[in-house]
Amino acid sequence: MQAPIHKKPLLLYLATNSYAIGALIAQEDGGGTEQPIYYISHTLKDAETRYLRAERACLAIVYASQRLRHYFLAYEVWLMTKSHAIKALLQQPILSGKISQWLLQLSQYDLRIGTSRAVKNQAITDLLAQFPGEEEFPLDDEIPGEVAMAEEVREQWVMKFDRSSITHSGGVGVVLYHKEDKTVALSFKLEFPCSNNTTKYEAYLTGLATVLEMGVKHLKVLGDSNLVVCQAKGSFSLKEPSLAPYRAMAQRMEEKFATFEIEHAPRNENRFADALAALSSQIICKWSSTNIEVSKREESxxxxxxxxxxxxxxxxxxxxxxxxxxxxxxxxxxxxxxxxxxxxxxxxxxxxxxxxxxxxxx
Known part of the structure; x- marks a missing residue:
């Protein structure tokens, strides 16, 4: 490792895999040999482990720019990569979701794209990604010049879901919480054949679809279904072929959130969603939808x-x-x-x- 030479461009090398990302800042010395300046690595968590390869690479650039901000502001930085996917991603004129937020953050730096030449530095970066360090630096979602918008986007919703199935039909219950001042309760009747496990995914996907339609970007999911929660975390493998379309669709929807968490909740903490699911599964109705209001009364x-x-x-x-x-x-x-x-x-x-x-x- 050596100190950077003033006014000489820095070279940024990236490495990613399914559980970690790494980045190395290098610079050519007076003899034209690339010398390492600084390296970082980061362990992927939760939804980050489900990012596509190009998205992981973009995440590595953002992480490096935040962790090594003093270098990015003071020097011209060249991203050394042979990946056409990364180049296409960074040069697309119209983007949405997390990619657009990342590109807005990177727009404040003098970042250019070059072709990787030094195999040695790229090999070092790959090694760093395989063995991430203990130091963790939190990623920042803030967009330059739009602090108020960034704070508004970070508002997190909590979703609880449950299902109820009987012989001929099933029911789905979804409860959405925003802090303590707003609650949305939804109940859906399923009038088509579905197994116990598919009904669990019907409840989960119904909740995700509803939240996305509301424009929520930050979501925490609590469910008492070990199957759905553990498969979403990757700790349970998918063994039922009938669940494959559900799991694939769930992954696509989970990636649409800026931040996403899912945790297992005890059944006694999920009674509201359970009651809504039981209600929809038991009633017999000929209409497509109806509004049911439950009011609390504290006297006779x-x-x-x-x-x-x-x-x-x-x-x-x-x-x-x-x-x-x-x-x-x-x-x-x-x-x-x-x-x-x-x-x-x-x-x-x-x-x-x-x-x-x-x-x-x-």
Whole structure:
């Protein structure tokens, strides 16, 4: 390793595999020999392990630019690669999703593309990717000049899903949470033959599709299905041919999120989604959709109706002016009104012949 020579361009070499990325900064010395300046490596996590090869290479460039920002700002940097896929990716005029965010971050640097010549440095980079170091540097999603937008995009939603299957049909329940101020509950009835495992994936994909339609970019999934969660993490292999289309579609949808996490949740923490799935599987309906609202009530319906009738009677209740007169003790009021009525425990009574008090009703 040596210190860089001022005003001489730096050469960036990349290496990637399915679980790590590596990058090496080099520079030609006075004799034209490339000398290493700095190297980095990073272990891929969660959704990063499912990136395509060109996307992993682009991720390596972004990671290197953030980790070695002082070099990228002070020098002209040449990306040395023979990969046509990377070149095409970096030169595409229209991109979306995470690739577009990465390219916007890289636009602040003087980054150019060259053809790799030194096999030695590329071999060193490949070796670094095979043995990533312990140091971890968090990736930054912030786009230069758009701090407010970056903060808004980072808002994370939580999705819980469950399924219920009976002999002839099944049901799917999905619950979406945004912090603590917003909850979206969805229930879907499946009127086609599906096995227990396919119903689990139907619930999972239905939730992902709904979240993507809402424009959510950062998602955390909680489910009590070991099959779906462990296959998404890569710890379970796919053995059922019927699940192959589901798993392939799930991978495509997971890659559309800027950040994606999936974890197993105990069944007792997934009761809301389970109830929605059970509801849709049990009902028999001839309509395509219906809205069902569940409201929480903390008192008996009797008390609710009493209060409602009190409010309805309040506007035209003939007793109210008399009650107010008795409470205020207005001397200007007619003595006839005062002598015929009395208040007992806030209830109005009228004196009948013989001194009997009769309660007044509305």
């Amino acid at each position: 319906i009797i008390e609710v109706l009493k209060e409602k009738f009190r409010e309805e009677q309040g506007e035209g209740d003939w007793r109210i002016p008399i009650k107010e007169t008795l409470v205020k003790g207005d001397d200007t009021a007619e003595l006839k009104i005062l002598k015929d009525y009395a208040l007992v425990k806030e209830e109005l009574y009228r004196r009948m012949p013989g001194g009997i008090l009769s309660r007044c009703v509305g």
